[in-house]
Amino acid sequence: MKFLDDVDVDLVQCLASDEMVVRAARISTKSESVVEEAPGKTSGMINFLLKNRHGTPFEHNMFTFRIKAPIFVFREFHRHRIGWSYNEMSGRYTELPAEFYEPDVYRPLVQEGKPGAYVFVEGTAEQVHSTRAILETSYADSWDRYQQLLLQGVAKEVARAVLPVGIMSQMYATCNARSLMAFLSLRTKDETSTFPSYPMQEIEMVARKMEAFFKEKMPLTWASFQMNGRVSP
Amino acid sequence: MKFLDDVDVDLVQCLASDEMVVRAARISTKSESVVEEAPGKTSGMINFLLKNRHGTPFEHNMFTFRIKAPIFVFREFHRHRIGWSYNEMSGRYTELPAEFYEPDVYRPLVQEGKPGAYVFVEGTAEQVHSTRAILETSYADSWDRYQQLLLQGVAKEVARAVLPVGIMSQMYATCNARSLMAFLSLRTKDETSTFPSYPMQEIEMVARKMEAFFKEKMPLTWASFQMNGRVSP
Amino acid sequence: MKFLDDVDVDLVQCLASDEMVVRAARISTKSESVVEEAPGKTSGMINFLLKNRHGTPFEHNMFTFRIKAPIFVFREFHRHRIGWSYNEMSGRYTELPAEFYEPDVYRPLVQEGKPGAYVFVEGTAEQVHSTRAILETSYADSWDRYQQLLLQGVAKEVARAVLPVGIMSQMYATCNARSLMAFLSLRTKDETSTFPSYPMQEIEMVARKMEAFFKEKMPLTWASFQMNGRVSP
Amino acid sequence: MKFLDDVDVDLVQCLASDEMVVRAARISTKSESVVEEAPGKTSGMINFLLKNRHGTPFEHNMFTFRIKAPIFVFREFHRHRIGWSYNEMSGRYTELPAEFYEPDVYRPLVQEGKPGAYVFVEGTAEQVHSTRAILETSYADSWDRYQQLLLQGVAKEVARAVLPVGIMSQMYATCNARSLMAFLSLRTKDETSTFPSYPMQEIEMVARKMEAFFKEKMPLTWASFQMNGRVSP
Numbered sequence: 050m051k052f053l054d055d056v057d058v059d060l061v062q063c064l065a066s067d068e069m070v071v072r073a074a075r076i077s078t079k080s081e082s083v084v085e086e087a088p089g090k091t092s093g094m095i096n097f098l099l100k101n102r103h104g105t106p107f108e109h110n111m112f113t114f115r116i117k118a119p120i121f122v123f124r125e126f127h128r129h130r131i132g133w134s135y136n137e138m139s140g141r142y143t144e145l146p147a148e149f150y151e152p153d154v155y156r157p158l159v160q161e162g163k164p165g166a167y168v169f170v171e172g173t174a175e176q177v178h179s180t181r182a183i184l185e186t187s188y189a190d191s192w193d194r195y196q197q198l199l200l201q202g203v204a205k206e207v208a209r210a211v212l213p214v215g216i217m218s219q220m221y222a223t224c225n226a227r228s229l230m231a232f233l234s235l236r237t238k239d240e241t242s243t244f245p246s247y248p249m250q251e252i253e254m255v256a257r258k259m260e261a262f263f264k265e266k267m268p269l270t271w272a273s274f275q276m277n278g279r280v281s282p
Numbered sequence: 283m284k285f286l287d288d289v290d291v292d293l294v295q296c297l298a299s300d301e302m303v304v305r306a307a308r309i310s311t312k313s314e315s316v317v318e319e320a321p322g323k324t325s326g327m328i329n330f331l332l333k334n335r336h337g338t339p340f341e342h343n344m345f346t347f348r349i350k351a352p353i354f355v356f357r358e359f360h361r362h363r364i365g366w367s368y369n370e371m372s373g374r375y376t377e378l379p380a381e382f383y384e385p386d387v388y389r390p391l392v393q394e395g396k397p398g399a400y401v402f403v404e405g406t407a408e409q410v411h412s413t414r415a416i417l418e419t420s421y422a423d424s425w426d427r428y429q430q431l432l433l434q435g436v437a438k439e440v441a442r443a444v445l446p447v448g449i450m451s452q453m454y455a456t457c458n459a460r461s462l463m464a465f466l467s468l469r470t471k472d473e474t475s476t477f478p479s480y481p482m483q484e485i486e487m488v489a490r491k492m493e494a495f496f497k498e499k500m501p502l503t504w505a506s507f508q509m510n511g512r513v514s515p
Numbered sequence: 516m517k518f519l520d521d522v523d524v525d526l527v528q529c530l531a532s533d534e535m536v537v538r539a540a541r542i543s544t545k546s547e548s549v550v551e552e553a554p555g556k557t558s559g560m561i562n563f564l565l566k567n568r569h570g571t572p573f574e575h576n577m578f579t580f581r582i583k584a585p586i587f588v589f590r591e592f593h594r595h596r597i598g599w600s601y602n603e604m605s606g607r608y609t610e611l612p613a614e615f616y617e618p619d620v621y622r623p624l625v626q627e628g629k630p631g632a633y634v635f636v637e638g639t640a641e642q643v644h645s646t647r648a649i650l651e652t653s654y655a656d657s658w659d660r661y662q663q664l665l666l667q668g669v670a671k672e673v674a675r676a677v678l679p680v681g682i683m684s685q686m687y688a689t690c691n692a693r694s695l696m697a698f699l700s701l702r703t704k705d706e707t708s709t710f711p712s713y714p715m716q717e718i719e720m721v722a723r724k725m726e727a728f729f730k731e732k733m734p735l736t737w738a739s740f741q742m743n744g745r746v747s748p
Numbered sequence: 749m750k751f752l753d754d755v756d757v758d759l760v761q762c763l764a765s766d767e768m769v770v771r772a773a774r775i776s777t778k779s780e781s782v783v784e785e786a787p788g789k790t791s792g793m794i795n796f797l798l799k800n801r802h803g804t805p806f807e808h809n810m811f812t813f814r815i816k817a818p819i820f821v822f823r824e825f826h827r828h829r830i831g832w833s834y835n836e837m838s839g840r841y842t843e844l845p846a847e848f849y850e851p852d853v854y855r856p857l858v859q860e861g862k863p864g865a866y867v868f869v870e871g872t873a874e875q876v877h878s879t880r881a882i883l884e885t886s887y888a889d890s891w892d893r894y895q896q897l898l899l900q901g902v903a904k905e906v907a908r909a910v911l912p913v914g915i916m917s918q919m920y921a922t923c924n925a926r927s928l929m930a931f932l933s934l935r936t937k938d939e940t941s942t943f944p945s946y947p948m949q950e951i952e953m954v955a956r957k958m959e960a961f962f963k964e965k966m967p968l969t970w971a972s973f974q975m976n977g978r979v980s981p
Contacts, residue, residue: 062763062768062808063763064761064762064763064810069761069812072920073835073920074835076835076836076837076918076919076920077835077836077837077838077841077842078838078841078842097631101631101710101711102701102710102712105594105833105834105835106835108833108922109761109812109833109835109920109922110810111763111809111810113768113808119443120357120447121373121439121442121443123357124353124356124357124360127357127360127361128360128368128571130363130364130366131363131597133363134804134807134808134924135361135804136772136773136775136776136804136805136808137775137776138775138776139776139777140354140447141482142776142777143776143777143778150443152440156440157437158435158436158437158440159435159436159437160437160438160439165563165567169437172435172436176434176435176436179434180431180434180436180440183427183430183431183444184427184431184443184444186427187423187424187427187444188444190420190423190424191420191423191424191444191446194416194417194419194420197416198413198416198417201409201412201413202391202392202405202409203391203392203405203409203413204390204391204392204393204402205393206354206393206482207385207389207391207413209354209447210352210354210383210417210446210447210448211416211417211420211421211424211446211448212446212447213424213443213444213445213446213447214353214373214442214443214445214446214447215443215444219775220775221771221772221775221808223807223808223924225833225922235568243709244567244568244746245567246568249374249439280710295530295535295575296530297528297529297530297577302528302579305687306602306687307602309602309603309604309685309686309687310602310603310604310605310608310609311605311608311609330864334864334943334944335934335943335945338600338601338602338827339602341600341689342528342579342600342602342687342689343577344530344576344577346535346575361804364830367571367574367575367691368571369539369540369542369543369571369572369575370542370543371542371543372543372544375543375544376543376544398796398800452542453542454538454539454542454575456574456575456691458600458689468801476942477800477801477979478800479801513943585909586823586913587839587905587908587909589823590819590822590823590826593823593826593827594826594834596829596830596832597829599829601827606820606913607948616909618906622906623903624901624902624903624906625901625902625903626903626904626905635903638901638902642900642901642902645900646897646900646902646906649893649896649897649910650893650897650909650910652893653889653890653893653910654910656886656889656890657886657889657890657910657912660882660883660885660886663882664879664882664883667875667878667879668857668858668871668875669857669858669871669875669879670856670857670858670859670868671859672820672859672948673851673855673857673879675820675913676818676820676849676883676912676913676914677882677883677886677887677890677912677914678912678913679890679909679910679911679912679913680819680839680908680909680911680912680913681909681910715840715905
């Protein structure tokens with residue numbers, strides 16, 4: 050059994066560029082190519098599009114990620130329906146690997162305030178310690194029962210009912226820059242956001258790793274997203 | 283703690299009729315109302331539309347269901363993205379109720395064959411008995427640890443990591459007749475289906491209850507769906 | 516031949532309420548019904564959801580409109596893909612009615628500035644007059660050629676190639692409050708909008724009529740939309 | 749003025765492979781890479797997925813086309829909402845080029861039968877001749893009025909109301925293999941189709957050119973689509 054305190058995000062394949070955003074937008078106004086344009090112009094155009102919520106030019110690109118994260122993160126993730134494609138490891142068809150999520154020592158453990166206005170604060174050393182202990186015991190027991198059921202010949206799809214939502218799963222997730230920005234806008238917390246978000250830490254860990262790839266592949270679009278309050282067009 | 287061997291489906295609100303399918307379709311060809319038409323004509327038109335994959339006329343209606351089912355069912359359910367709206371009980375914001383899914387004695391427990399060609403067969407009396415015993419023990423232990431973590435002041439969204447995917451959750455799910463037929467086509471098994479499906483039993487239990495409401499509210503559409511191999515248009 | 520300077524919007528069917536928004540949201544936090552809640556609480560909850568971009572609770576409702584507008588409006592309209600269902604009169608299957616759009620005398624006719632920063636200003640009396648004259652002549656000639664082609668036995672789908680995008684068409688359009696707010700946010704101009712929009716006047720005429728029905732059916736949601744800068748959650 | 753009897757389809761960018769379909773599917777059952785697999789296995793797996801309507805593995809790829817076709821084709825095209833992204837030349841922002849669609853001499857001109865059971869047959873030599881003559885005259889007159897309006901300072905978005913739906917437009921359209929197969933299934937006619945389609949000839953001309961690129965980039969997926977009755981999974 051492995052206890053992991055981090056998520057994994059790999060960029061499996063990608064076809065994305067700031068230039069294609071501009072090309073797609075330019076077809077509305079004139080048909081010439083934009084290849085010869087100066088970079089300043091590209092940046093200005095992208096900024097104009099983002100600010101004015103012209104969203105469709107940001108859809109002509111693709112990012113496929115391979116993500117490893119606990120099931121409770123994927124549960125939230127899959128609620129993003131539009132511009133997202135998923136294929137996930139299935140407990141019906143395969144025995145899940147024995148990897149479980151455990152918060153690292155910096156994960157704020159205590160929730161204060163009421164629904165709609167939660168604040169998370171650090172746990173005491175004792176809380177940190179006992180949380181880990183309880184999680185590990187609970188995970189181990191659930192795993193044992195899962196193995197017991199499988200050994201008795203029970204189908205995987207029935208046996209897995211005992212597995213906790215803290216178990217790690219894996220998926221391919223494909224999106225475009227527009228659907229990715231919508232995700233990032235909701236699933237990251239940033240001082241400069243026009244609309245504040247209060248994401249669960251574990252989904253933000255995934256989102257931050259995805260954002261690093263986005264920034265690398267579409268630097269002007271990312272910069273404009275950041276500059277314009279992280280609002281998806 | 284409650285152990286439940288069934289799922290719940292209520293129809294919370296509904297605005298759906300066979301007549302509206304025909305009205306929507308008729309706008310393509312002539313603008314008059316169809317109110318005075320004979321029922322035979324309505325049925326023929328619906329049959330024509332379904333058979334010829336004219337899907338859009340089936341979208342002008344709405345069903346909102348309230349569904350109680352285990353998390354592993356909702357995980358599959360939420361992969362239906364288009365024409366579906368969801369709001370689900372959240373383990374981040376509320377303490378989940380202590381209700382867990384346990385297969386009834388008729389649930390085939392044993393999987394035979396290989397991926398892509400599974401067959402499910404009944405378990406032996408002993409398998410049935412021990413499966414229940416193990417599930418109950420495992421659920422009870424997970425619940426205890428969840429309570430322990432909450433008692434120590436750990437945030438709900440962290441504590442719930444130990445909860446099993448067999449715990450019951452609840453959601454509102456809204457769809458239209460077209461997205462519902464796409465769901466039923468994949469999530470029910472029927473001898474007469476043009477394309478055979480091998481749904482997990484627990485999602486089929488949900489699907490069958492939804493289908494009963496569909497049949498009641500749009501009898502001609504349902505009959506045509508059944509007659510045409512249960513293919514969504 | 517008729518020349519029309521307005522669009523038509525009827526609400527054909529509707530199942531929508533502010534209460535259902537709150538019920539759908541409440542399932543995340545507690546399962547009790549909200550029937551006994553005071554109206555003030557409903558309004559506060561809706562406001563909280565809209566402001567914090569919790570969009571899904573606004574999807575459990577339905578509006579079906581019947582809209583008559585020129586083809587160039589429907590061309591823009593149909594670019595709204597998500598949460599929208601359409602059935603439109605078809606020039607392939609029916610002879611289109613001889614109704615054409617003509618701006619009324621108040622429609623600003625002259626475009627100043629450059630792409631991305633257009634301003635529309637009123638035309639002179641002469642421009643207004645000659646625009647009407649040219650439109651009417653052109654529409655009449657196109658209609659004559661359409662009739663000529665049909666008389667010679669040419670298929671409707673070929674003959675209609677000569678028909679102008681100013682001809683009136685009709686469609687059913689079904690949406691929910693969330694997709695409707697996204698539409699209104701982009702297709703209406705309002706001083707108080709967080710993000711300014713510059714819609715084409717003719718699509719705004721449609722949008723304003725749809726908004727009146729929305730305001731009537733979901734007054735608290737509409738008020739909150741208006742108060743929060745007309746940003747769709 | 750140009751009269752064109754064909755449509756244009758270019759593949760602007762593409763990231764698509766049969767291998768990625770299999771990789772995405774394999775994550776459900778086991779996590780190893782499929783790189784070392786024999787081609788026969790890939791083909792068998794793809795065939796299994798298509799036949800059993802496992803659609804999501806076909807979504808992790810992208811095709812961006814640049815398409816030139818008459819507006820009446822784009823009107824039909826844009827009704828494909830899911831898995832499609834569009835940016836089209838806009839008559840609001842640019843003066844449209846003077847290019848118009850005219851059927852070639854082989855285009856069946858005459859429609860026989862009634863709605864739902866149309867058959868198209870060839871026109872007589874005279875019908876072919878006079879159709880061309882009327883289309884050209886009508887297009888030319890509409891274009892003159894458009895130019896007149898522009899010359900008088902009328903805004904492009906108003907002036908274009910006289911332009912016919914037979915005028916050529918251009919767009920970028922991005923899709924994935926799954927949404928592309930859904931399009932091809934409806935917009936092409938093929939003897940071997942499980943569900944017969946009766947597409948308008950001009951949209952089929954576009955579809956056939958798109959299909960040639962699809963076949964080239966994902967040969968095994970295409971072959972399986974063809975072999976399985978051209979039903980999108």
